[in-house]
Amino acid sequence: MKLTYKRIGILFSVALNIGFLVMAMTMGWQQTESTHARSWSELVGIVERLDLPAARQKVALDNIQRFRTSIEGHNRSLHQARDTVLATLARAGALDLAQLHRSIEAVGRQEMKQAEAFEAHVIDLRRQLGDEKGALFFSILLENIKAHHAALDK
Secondary structure: HHHHHHHHHHHHHHHHHHHHHHHHHHHHHHHHHHHHHHHHHHHHHHHOOOOOHHHHHHHHHHHHHHHHHHHHHHHHHHHHHHHHHHHHHHHHOOHHHHHHHHHHHHHHHHHHHHHHHHHHHHHHHHHHHHHHHHHHHHHHHHHHHHHHHHHHHO
């Protein structure tokens, strides 16, 4: 085989690998975006199925949006606390058990704050929707989550 043909084969292989990497990164980015957007549209769809007056529907959606913003902040804080634990474990030398314990306690506090924010949100949303519509909202949400988990298990 001539050297020119070998070079063409190598260049083709490199270009193909770069193409695969670019596609994988693009698809990963698009999937992240679409999952976030899809979950929002799913919640909007559930609220719309409740047949609420427009004003109550807007209040419910505003409540959900505020919670999403709040939970994103809690998630960032939780990630930072977990990063601190890993940083403590990654330090060279003897492990500082006291520092590790404090870092793990900080993770627990962040998880508790997130859980408290979630509890306050669902109680407020249920109160705003009323008993009947609130129960319907959460039962539809539960059905959707079960269907999503069943799809992932396949």
